[in-house]
Amino acid sequence: AQSVTQLDSHVSVSEGTPVLLRCNYSSSYSPSLFWYVQHPNKGLQLLLKYTSAATLVKGINGFEAEFKKSETSFHLTKPSAHMSDAAEYFCVVSDPGSARQLTFGSGTQLTVLP
């Protein structure tokens, strides 16, 4: 069985300061992990993915995530927040035993203050 826990439902940062969105996962296998972003009234866009290659993954718009197996974490970071980063972020897990199913976390709403 696989599951994802996003530790913060809301995160608020000032423009130009670092962003940290936390995600812990549970999987019976070696999972694939993803971060998706959803802007208001929009669809879901893939930010980045981890698929058992490098543990530090770079994505679009300056976002990064680090896979830490010992901590079962896959936190999303960005050095400097921009107003356009304000959105809902979802951490997602998929493992080989899940019949191609993507399991979503509950989401983290990121607010960027001017």
Next chain:
Amino acid sequence: DTAVSQTPKYLVTQMGNDKSIKCEQNLGHDTMYWYKQDSKKFLKIMFSYNNKELIINETVPNRFSPKSPDKAHLNLHINSLELGDSAVYFCASSQMSSRGAFFGQGTRLTVV
């Protein structure tokens, strides 16, 4: 070209009606999904089809029936709509789930 397109984008209908949402992908993927996003933004898988065959059927009312005429299409038909069916429905496709999925723009269904 839109990779995963779903229609309509908005759907307002009365309780008891039957409605369909269409989804098409032009990525050549072999797996397609329907997800439901509730008012709290939580996304839950409803169905998954691989090469036109149903491989995931989560606990959803049997009023919901997916239909996959070919690998590029996965439509969702809903009978006897209820107020609780109001949500945003997302179609998605992937070649392998380990590579992630591409999502459509969503269909906001409102049942009145």
